[in-house]
Amino acid sequence: MLFDSHAHLGDRQFADDLDEVIRRAQENGVTHILNVGYDLEASRASVKLAEEYDNIYAAVGIHPHDAASVTEDTLNELRQLAQHDKVVALGEMGLDYYRNLSPKEKQQKVFRQQINLAKELDLPIIVHDRDAHQDTVRILKEEGADKVGGILHCFSGSWEMAKQCMNLGFYISLAGPVTFKNAKRPVEIAKLISLNRLLVETDCPYLAPEPKRGKRNEPAYVCYVAEKIAELKRISLDELAFVTHNNTKTVLRIK
Ligand code: NI
Numbered sequence: 001m002l003f004d005s006h007a008h009l010g011d012r013q014f015a016d017d018l019d020e021v022i023r024r025a026q027e028n029g030v031t032h033i034l035n036v037g038y039d040l041e042a043s044r045a046s047v048k049l050a051e052e053y054d055n056i057y058a059a060v061g062i063h064p065h066d067a068a069s070v071t072e073d074t075l076n077e078l079r080q081l082a083q084h085d086k087v088v089a090l091g092e093m094g095l096d097y098y099r100n101l102s103p104k105e106k107q108q109k110v111f112r113q114q115i116n117l118a119k120e121l122d123l124p125i126i127v128h129d130r131d132a133h134q135d136t137v138r139i140l141k142e143e144g145a146d147k148v149g150g151i152l153h154c155f156s157g158s159w160e161m162a163k164q165c166m167n168l169g170f171y172i173s174l175a176g177p178v179t180f181k182n183a184k185r186p187v188e189i190a191k192l193i194s195l196n197r198l199l200v201e202t203d204c205p206y207l208a209p210e211p212k213r214g215k216r217n218e219p220a221y222v223c224y225v226a227e228k229i230a231e232l233k234r235i236s237l238d239e240l241a242f243v244t245h246n247n248t249k250t251v252l253r254i255k
Helices: 018-027 042-053 062-070 072-081 106-120 135-144 159-167 183-190 220-233 237-251
Strands: 003-006 030-036 056-060 087-098 127-130 150-152 170-172 198-200
Touching: 003 198, 003 220, 018 030, 018 042, 018 159, 018 220, 030 042, 030 087, 030 220, 030 237, 042 056, 042 072, 062 087, 062 106, 072 106, 087 106, 087 150, 106 127, 106 135, 106 150, 127 135, 135 159, 159 170, 159 183, 170 183, 170 237, 183 220, 198 220, 198 237
Parallel strands: 003 030, 030 056, 056 087, 087 127, 127 150, 150 170, 170 198
Antiparallel strands: none
């Protein structure tokens, strides 16, 4: 029973066969999915999909790539969407200095605004951090994100950073890169992290794990991420699935 803690099923790559993708996930033991918004349109679609499927939950938020377009109205609509029963987190939000599709200052401002919205709504947050490790931790601290906690998704930071985030009450989620042949940091994190702070995800349709690397990713493939981590931690896949599933429910406060 795996929980894919980060999927983007609203992506147009799933437009033609979404039902099949969800069925395949269930057939492969991926019983639960957190479907994550990245702009307003994707957030609205995420809520709608969560209404249709019992075991799909929604996160609503604005990705740092789209920070430039955020206004007061955007935040007000997120606040409204978040009232829905199946919305269990705010995100994804954060900083992306790798592609810098929005100006850094605006990314930081919108990240801070969304953390504060999460605090107001008392919802955990889903954090995206690419090449922005120091500013991510600094802003989480400065805005008091420990009051809500959440998930550092597709974690790519150091063990030092992981410890700082866990001290703030955050969970660490690993994705396809842990299976890549040249993987260093995610492998190190997988080995060092205590099982009770670990989650698994696909980030589909991106980042397909080995042996599907280069193809469209989908929730069913989270088993490859889980298998690799179980191997690194020298535990059974069943145990890893059980623990990460429960961790995801705990951080998202799902009964
Ligand atoms: Ni994502």
